[in-house]
Amino acid sequence: MIPVSFDYEVAESAEHAVELLGRHGDEAKLLAGGHSLLPLMKLRLAAPAVLIDLGRVDELRYVRDAGDHIAIGAMTRHHDVNTNDLLKEQCGILAFTAGLVGDPQVRHRGTIGGSLAHADPASDLPAVLLALEGELVAQGPDGERTIAAADFFQDYLTTALNEGEVLKEIRVPKLGSGTGWSYQKFNHRAMDWATVGVAAVVERSNGSIGSARVAFTNMGSTPIRASAAEQALSGASPEGIAEAASSADEGTSPASDIMASAEYRRHLARVLTRRAVEEALSR
Ligand SMILES: Cc1cc2nc3c(=O)[nH]c(=O)nc-3n(C[C@H](O)[C@H](O)[C@H](O)COP(=O)(O)OP(=O)(O)OC[C@H]3O[C@@H](n4cnc5c(N)ncnc54)[C@H](O)[C@@H]3O)c2cc1C
Structure with missing residues (x-):
């Protein structure tokens, strides 16, 4: 040790x-x-x-209204993301999910940038960033570049950050009143990592689903979008959610470990997708 x-x-x-x-x-x-x-x-x-x-780099610790999005410094701790009023109001899914990371000690030390740069598929925040279609700003010797969340998580513990680059900022959209969200985390004990997690961001349209963005925690070697479920959910009525969620695990490759078999994870992905989309539609 x-x-x-x-x-x-x-x-x-x-x-x-x-x-x-x-x-x-x-x-x-x-x-x-x-x-x-x-x-x-x-x-x-x-x-x-x-x-x-990076512990003394206070310039990387902030949550700011940047006009069309919210900018979060990479060294912002989970506790500060969880309790930030701007995020609670404009991007509730991120604030809420940060409050589910580990226990208070982890949330007072761990940072959003560290969690995303580490790219553990069992971490909660990467799936949320995918469902939000957020962006990440990296700084390297040649200046800054912006990376879409969809391009950031490349493999197990592997991101699009180049050697020599520092993750500086995370950008998330402001969710308007027509957008609902939910993060469903299934774990054995309150402070455990997710056996499976599902992030859903749903655009409502006359009581039905206009479009849905759904992403999984711990259903493969990276956080992933649930493309099959997203397609099936597009335009679905509340009564159609269960049917659409029944294909949610398509295209995933979950592992079997001491917490769950791959088959049980697939079952959880389907059930939690239904719950997440139902909650997002009614929120
Ligand atoms: C007991 C325990 C329970 C936990 N439970 C959960 C949980 O339920 N859900 C969850 O999501 N997470 C959980 N975590 C992980 C926690 O969220 C960590 O805080 C997070 O994964 C890493 O953040 P960190 O700031 O500690 O990063 P560090 O451990 O300091 O760094 C992690 C990696 O990221 C790199 N890195 C860090 N910052 C940057 C940067 N700005 N630019 C480029 N690279 C960078 C580092 O070099 C390193 O490779 C748990 C951790 C523990 C110890």
Whole structure:
């Protein structure tokens, strides 16, 4: 339970972090809340030679109204996302789901940027960002670039961030009054990771579904959109939701582990999709 020894650098700003990454190359890892990286290091599944601590980069800790979207600094902690009034009002699904991450200790240390950059398919926030069709802003030696959430999660624990890039900001849309949402998390104990999670963002149209965006937690090696269910749900009446959700697990490849078999996860995906869309339509 003791990590391999490493050097420690303190970043003073996002630019400084990029500079330090450039200096140390692939030997270095950024440290945000440490709640995913440090356990991996203690288990010796990760052994970076240098840790670059973002903990003092206060410029990456904010939630701002940016006109047509809300901008969230990557170092904003789960607790601050969960309790932020602007997010609660304009993008309730993100604030709500941040409150389901782990336990209070995890939420007071872990950050939204760390969670997304870590890209664990069992984490709750990546699926929410996919369903929101959010964007991520990365800063590298050549400046900033914006990456759509759909392009960000590439494989297990693998993102579109290049070596030498820092995730700076997360952008989410403001959800208008015609948009409902829900995040359904199934876990064994209150503070556990999701066995399966379903994020739904639904555009209402005369009491029916105009369109639905649905994304899964822990149904494959990355968070994924439930494309089959989305198609079936488009234009569906409330009575048609159960039928549309019955195909929700199509195109997924869940794992079997001590928490659930793959077949049980598929069952959960169908049931939770129905619950999520029903709740989103009525919210
Ligand atoms: C007991 C426990 C229970 C948990 N339960 C849940 C849960 O139910 N749901 C859930 O979603 N999560 C859960 N988590 C994970 C938690 O949300 C972590 O906080 C999160 O996954 C990682 O965020 P962090 O800030 O701690 O990142 P760190 O652990 O510091 O970093 C994680 C990875 O991201 C990289 N990174 C961090 N910041 C940046 C950045 N700005 N730019 C580029 N790369 C970056 C790091 O180099 C590292 O590779 C749990 C963790 C623990 C310890």
